[in-house]
Amino acid sequence: MNSNFVRRWRQQNWVMLLILVVQLLVFAGETFSGGSESGLVLVNWGAKYDPLIRIGEWWRLITPVFVHIGFMHILVNSFTLYYIGGAVEEMIGHWRFFLVYFLSALSGNLMSFAFGGGALSAGASTALFGLFGVYIALGVVFDDSMYYRQTGRQFLMLAAFNLVFDLFAQGIDIWGHIGGLLGGFLLIIVFALPGQKLRKGVYWQIGASVLFLAICAFLYWLGMVR
Template identity: 30%
Template structure:
């Protein structure tokens, strides 16, 4: 079962350095938000890089990246941090930190691009933050493994992934205030980015530490 963490904290830092850095970055940015007006304050979020399609902020492309590291409220940070801590590490070991970083950021950015395009087409103004698109990108990569590289994933892990995706999709549409297009865009982005990466480079095998 690849989604069970067996490592102590020292081993975790050693084997999953980029995941650890991403976690720290999310926490540090949350603390900065809290100290500068609050993580749920709209103006604070915008000042620190929230994604928005408001015309006043048009052309600020860096928001597609910066918004990935911001979270609105402690529960938002907690849920995404849990997903990152538990489910992301096997993908970092499989791809290596550099390619894993490309997958994570690429999925998050693509999810944000599609989300903004959706809200623009609907004529709605939006402000969006969170690592969910990037995390769903990791799920998308695992989905590729589960469907096309079945020998690389055990049955228990495959069933866990399918259950996780089912609940995640239902949650994305059922709860108000959720940027479901960022989730869906990240999922599709991770699926195709992973497919491209493995055509350029042969991945490792999943293994326990």
């Protein structure tokens, strides 16, 4: 295979683009199968619905990341994924981005499962808040870097603003956002940056790994028994 093609392929934010294409295709499927604001359509396409998770449909802790409710929902999340997701993938690499994105979605949906009251929910915002958490964590872990400190503060303010807005808005799954934010924060400590070791040591990575797994296990248990 041509080396220039391989180099260009590696430089493309292809994971972000693939996720974007899939969520747009899913939205089109929702639209043509009854409308993206129909509860039945949303459930059929994989939205988070607690009673079905409790009877074994565990994949609904991941699939909601592709499902959206209404045109503005898909529009805002798609633009956010394109700009912020592309920047994060370029910074941390393809496989790290893939894992952080979907594991943040998992922790966000688990938080919603445990504390969200059982409401039907969907959207990429659990994973997108995970990307906010990446920048916030980098400002803490690489606190000797002026760029990471300033960027971390900016995303902390952005996340805080969004969470305050969530408190006063209807139909917003604030627990999913909090869970995604926490997940992204811990996961970038686990995986670190390409070619860089954490100045604070490998114990931070081990601790973040154990804490992430413990939180996810606890949230799943709590959601199952509530």
